[in-house]
Amino acid sequence: MPPRHARPTAPPIQDTAPLPTAAELLAENANLRNRIVELEARQAAPSGSHASGAEADPSGTLLHKAVDGFVLLDTEARILDANEAYCRMVGYTRGELLTMTVPNMEASETPEDIRRRIREIVETGGGRFEARHLRKDGEPVDLEVSVTFFPANGGRLSCLLRDITARKQAERALERRGHQFETVRAIGEEISRELNLARLLDLIVERAVGLVGATGGAIYLWTEAEGALVPQAWSQHGDWLSRHRVELGQGLPGVAAARREGLIVNDYRTWPGASPLVLERSRIAAAIAEPLLCRERLVGVLALDSEEGGRHFSEDDRRALALFATQAAIAIENARLHAAAVWKSEELGALLRATRSVMGGLNLQHTLEVIASEAARIARCQHVKLLLVDREAQTIRIGVLRGLAAPDGFPLPIGAGLSGTVAATGRPLYIADTQNDPRSLLAPFDRALGLRTYLGLPIRIRDEVLGVLTFNTSEPRQYAADELAYYASFADQAALAIENARLHEAAARRSERLATLNTLNRTLTTTTDHEQVVRQILAALEVLIPGAVARLWLWDANRAEDFRLVASAGLRSPVGARQLLVRPTDGLVGLAVTTRQAVTSADVAADPRFLNRSWAEAEGLRSSAILPLICGDQVHGALAVSK
Template sequence: MPRALLAAEQAAILGQLAEGVILTDTAGRITYVNDAAARLHGGRHLGIGPDDYASTYHLLTEDGRPYAPAQLPLARAVLHGEVVADARWRIRRADGTEIIAQGSARPIQDSDGKRLGAVLTMHDDTARLQAEQALREESQALETLNHVGAAVASELELGRIVQTVTDAGVGLIGASMGAFFYNATNEAGESMLLYALSGIDRHAFDRYPMPRGSLLFRPTLAGESLVRCDDVLLDPRYGKSPPYHGLPPGHPPVRSYLGVPVVSRSGRVLGGLFFGHPEPGRFSPRHERLMAGIAAHAAIAIDNANLYAVAQREIGERRAAEERLRELNETLEQRVEARTRERDRAWKHSRDLQAVIDDRGRFLQVSDAWCTVLGWQAAEVVGHPAYTFIHPADRPAGDRPFFASLAKGAAFENRVRHKDGGYRCISWVASQDEDTIYASGRDVTEQKEQAHALAQAEAALRQSQKMEAVGHLTGGIAHDFNNMLAVVIGSLDMLKRRLPEGSRERRHAGNAMEAADRAATLTQRLLAFARQQPLHPKPVDANALVAGMHELLRHAIGPDVRLEVQSADGLWPTLADANQLENAILNLAVNARDAMPEGGRLAIETANVTLEGRQAASQLDMPAGDYVSITVTDTGIGMAPEMVARAFDPFFTTKQAGQGTGLGLSQVYGFVKQSGGHVTIHSELAHGTSVRIYLLRMSGEADGQQADSAAPPLPAGRQELVLLVDDEPAVRQVNADALRELGYRVLEADGAESALALLGAHPDVALLFTDVVMPDTDGRRLATEARQRRPGLKVLLTTGYSPAVARQDGTPGADVPLLGKPYTLDELGRKLRQVLEGA
């Protein structure tokens, strides 16, 4: 009813009530609110309907959900005429505070039963409900404490104790996570070993280090005091930058923090209980008291568990000691028997020779290894003197020095006879007990052989390195000598052409030319040893080659030496320079003849040889595979081992002065090595010498040898312009004269820089003729640069080394011709025409 319709007395009475009263009309509009109701709602609003009441005063259900307007007690009384008794709802005031109201609503009717509106009465029930809730929580906490105390009091396993109290703490104070750290030191030297977690997976915590003694943790870990923090991010004891004084980066979010020390009855700090929550201000003094009680229960239970563990360990150790003593007494005889069986088994199955020897040096007992290693049965050894099995050269003088040295513990090696008549090298150790010697010997024959093979391999390596070094030196000398011979032969050749036929001067020039040719042959032998001679490998049938040399060999060795040739059937073809191979065989035959001054037999044998990996590597220092061998054997005077070791050295000879250059075997050695093969020599004094050449097998069949066609006449130049490059003035001058003699125009340069300048200035240069070995930029790189500037330019290289060596390390390809020094005017003229005409 409207407020104006209320009697003044009624309004005064309602205004004095401690209970709130709200009146509405039949439309649900609020017509009256007394002072108590206004205070409950935080204001006074009239003229609002039931639909607005819930939103205006933010009415919520008791559990905090919004009320549906039609479900409000006032609405139900107005709209449906219901009587709603003992209802409860939340009111959120304008200042943000909330209360829980309790009241009733009923319709208002006149005497005729007509509805005039509704009345809602209410009062603040918050304090009573909070008291009831606190009482329930306290009862629950006490029940939890009693349960935890009872649980851990009867628990003796430390892990379950700390897990129980940690779980209980999380539940009691509503923490999101809890942890118990046991006050100990782990293997990494870190203190506070994590023992239990609650509210978080243990594996998610593995990557974090143990808690440090920061200002936040230290009081708890030291047992000084309990620490409660409403917000660790605002606490000065918590660091925000490294070094972190609180929680490490990536730690689960914690704002509220509570740490409670766990201290034993003796005062020793056992550890600490730590709890956290991601929201600030979640822990209270009440929570401190609860966790102090939990910590006390934990300390008592941990003390009891530790005491029980110590007692159980002592009891267990005592029982174990008693059991070990009983077992020792019961199994002494069995263990003695077992040890005896083990000793016998070791004696029987040992791969080392075991022997017991008496004071007279006779075998009393030997192990089965004597049969395995040496072929002797025990019955064939026992009772016999030890010296009867030892190699005579290894028997020391006297009766017992060998055994006396063994008895002193000194290691000793000797050769012991195998039943098959051979000897094995045995390394002995022994000890003496009164008049009995106990000896143990190990077969070291294979180790000795391996050591010997290693020593041979090292010697072969040193020899190879020596030959390589000498080869480099020899090749350098030959190269320089070829440069000098190029000047001599070129000058003599041009001089000879200008002298009258039959004149004394022409004869002198011819004699000088012959001497220079012999000197050139000598340099070729030096280059052969250095593996730098020019080779022209072709498929070769060694049987046919040796057969074709038969008459030449007969004349070379003379009538006092019998020549025998043994050709292998189905001999494989090989790839080699046939002329150089003939020279090598002829050199060996001549050396063999000189070794048989009284006559004898010279045998030349061909064979197919397949070398296995181990034999090729250890004995011959060459790759495994198929080879063709040519062996030259004589029955001459032979050589001593020290002479065999030096046989391939250049300038080493066993002949008297003036009878040899010492380059024969060196040339053979260099040619075979340059051809990818190997050569061996075996010789004994008074038993002759055998030299074997190994050449790689070639796939397919060898073509027949073709006779060289006659050399064409010397062609003349056609006044083409040749760019001549050589850093040696004398060589350059002779070559320039020779080129002009042949009919060419010549530009001279002493190096690459000047040559490239002349090439740019003279576009009519037809051919670049350059030495390979020059300072700064050599002839190979000069040719490459010149062809880049002038594509299609003809190039001819010349060198005192072999073509094979000259084409190493970045040479132009096989399309670049090369002329070896020294050369005659005819050879130069033919080569120039071949290059210029593309022949």
């Protein structure tokens, strides 16, 4: 017999006549029964007693011209006769059927089932039931069968068969649709209870696959930042699907999203819009996609698929999926709203905790470390920088780094680069692609680390910008307005903490300086020990000017016309410096002594008045201030302070 999946070759019966009533069927069956008895009686009678050709039914017209099918069987289920209607139903010729049995034709019952049914008919005299026969091309045909048993000639079964295929298909489709709709209702209740977005998306894909009998599937969510559909959850596909970002109008999900309606593609591998990545990494042969819409707004797309050898999708599948997609879109929006509400509650608590943390200390460096740590935590960002503004130098320098190595180029001039722009304008700045933004001075650094986005927030009090808080991410990220406001509130709290720490440190320094000056004053007025006085002066300078290099020049006891370096603090090579001599008329020291006024030089390397420039370069000195030591009318030496 031909394969069952071949399509019918015989044309369908087009019968527009009204269906007969039950009484008419019984009457026709009785007529057929009488005619069969008459024919069998003639066959059993002597040849001379047969009716003339005029009296006989030519070619069995009543049987063979009937609209319904007719089959005559023996009790072994062999086909003894069949009319034209049944031949058309099953696609066989009458001659072919006369060589066959009912088990050859039956699509759903076993030979044993057929023998049992024949025994019942013989016992009861007839019966009525539904059967499914196979056409010659392998396609099934549903039949309503009315059978009458005649005991003559070893027993005969007269069968009237009506084609009810269309009705049964409609019933099965209706039953399947009802099952799908009931399934959708149950699934809708299930997904409406799930408020965790990640679990919800997995659940939606799983239930959708089961709803239409797909092999696998995926859910794509629309992201305004990228202008694309991004896969968020999938079934029966590997991690390669995470790279399948789809723009509107591209691929099956993109076409469904652009049209705002479902789409079925049962020949996916030859479909012009098929994704090369999907064709390469999967065996998908058929696919169906349905947009997820909530109040006419695109939420995403639900795409399901069937692999080679699997099922094709129907319009019934699309209708069921469309109904499910509506409920899924609402569930996704509810989960997002729930997450936003939870996040707002958490962010308020996080802001309060962060505020307490950053306001809890008065050490500036510790405060900066806490600010960077809390910023990384509340923003869920690994790469954070806290930059400080140096108003005197008009630069920004690195205060604290989190998750990053120190990039080259710092300190940066205020107004240069992304963070310099934030420091200059006092306004937040967001960059979606720092690797290719012409304003970024750190683009090579960002490319090397794979950083993609930048967010810079000013840390300011009133109109003064104290620093810049930056966030870098390696994945695309957008910041909503309320999220920016949240981070800006934290930056304001950070500014207060920095200012408090600075004021505290300034007050501590002033107190320390005052104490140092008091100690120095007591030493100068109470001791005559020359060495002790010198040590106390240099120690005081280290406190009063942190990081400075101090040098004390006095008249040389052996060369009264020269000044000699007698003591120093902060020099790299203090021993070699002691050999330095200065004439009272030479260099910055001589100028301070002769003029009896303080002398300064902002760049000693380029100042021709500064002697021993090679020595200053070796010591790393850039600027210097010289103060003459005068008591009454007599100059005793000079004190040089350099950085």
